[in-house]
Amino acid sequence: MENRRYVMEYKVKIDSFEGPLDLLLHLINKLEIDIYDIPAAEITNQYLMYVNTMQQLELDVASEYLVMAATLIAMKSRSLLPDHSSEDDEFMEEEDPREELTRRLIEYKKYKEAAVKLQELEEERAKLFSRPPADMLFAQAGEGPLNVSIYDMLGAFQKMTRRKKLAVPRQTTIRREEISVETRMKSLMNKLTKAKEPILFEDLFQSHEKEELVVSFLAILELMKQNEITVTQNGNFSSLYVMSGGKNK
Structure with a gap:
């Protein structure tokens, strides 16, 4: 044989990678997770699978993906610790790291939706022209969106x-x-x-x-x-x- x-x-460097928050939003939609109640263990395991696949494929994984991975691992480890909230008032005041992540995801989602809306408006605006400028008539087709x-x-x-x-x-x-x-x-x-x-x-x-x-x-x-x-x-x-x-x- x-x-x-x-x-x-x-x-290969793929421009379609928009960052770790974009990947997290993808996983939240895929797993049908409530963005206000993110399961630390599940989201961490799924995220690490994707990052590991990127590394196996020798894609250009930015350091921000690895920083987020470390954050998620710490968040997962914290979720596995015993709950001492009733015994330690100081522990009760400590902010749940998921809350900070949720805020970042919601803010990122708003900006992403705004960007999509602006792109749609740009496309609508482009339709008002009968044809592109003369110097663009013979331009080669660019890389199409995925x-x-x-x-x-x-x-x-x-x-x-x-x-x-x-x-x-x-x-x-x-x-x-x-x-x-x-x-x-x-x-x-x-x-x-x-x-x-x-x-x-x-x-x-x-x-x-x-x-x-x-x-x-x-x-x-x-x-x-x-x-x-x-x-x-x-x-x-x-x-x-x-x-x-x-x-x-």
């Missing part, structure tokens, strides 16, 4: 890798052939171009080898960034589908 060795030649968030992509990758671990093939002697991210991008584009309908995200990962899974994922992200493919989903947190052609093509 032959196997190919995928080579990660560079790290139909799904980077956190949706990471969540789909997590689920896919867990399923792969449950069905690991028998070990065998193999011959390794090095393949770069660029080569994987070409093979993915070839497969997607020939497909008559969108392909399920998980179906693009045929191997059980970690290196191959990671490089395939990086190739998909890079193709999205270059506006060569589009990833969609029918509803929030539903299965992802990939098709050739960017949103603006």
Whole structure:
């Protein structure tokens, strides 16, 4: 049995990462958590899973994600301690760290919703013009926005890798052939171009080898960034589908 060795030649920085608060809001929506009563243990475990996946994929994880991870771990540890509130008045006056986090999340959510509203107003304003300025008529199409968030992509990758671990093939002697991210991008584009309908995200990962899974994922992200493919989903947190052609093509 032959196997190919995928080579990660560079790290990918995805602009869609908006910060740890954005990830926390994504998890709160996904887990249907009350933002005013955040379960420290559950949200911490989920957050660390995402950060760990980013690091495995060698994505550029900003230090602010790690600072938030440390904050959540401390918050989780505090929630596991015995409740001494009735014995120590000074302990009663200590602020619950979840309250500070809730305030930050609510404030961030307001700014994010305001940004979306401003973008909608900008798009409405743009419709008032019959055509763009003359010097833009021949401009190349820029990178199109993702139909799904980077956190949706990471969540789909997590689920896919867990399923792969449950069905690991028998070990065998193999011959390794090095393949770069660029080569994987070409093979993915070839497969997607020939497909008559969108392909399920998980179906693009045929191997059980970690290196191959990671490089395939990086190739998909890079193709999205270059506006060569589009990833969609029918509803929030539903299965992802990939098709050739960017949103603006």
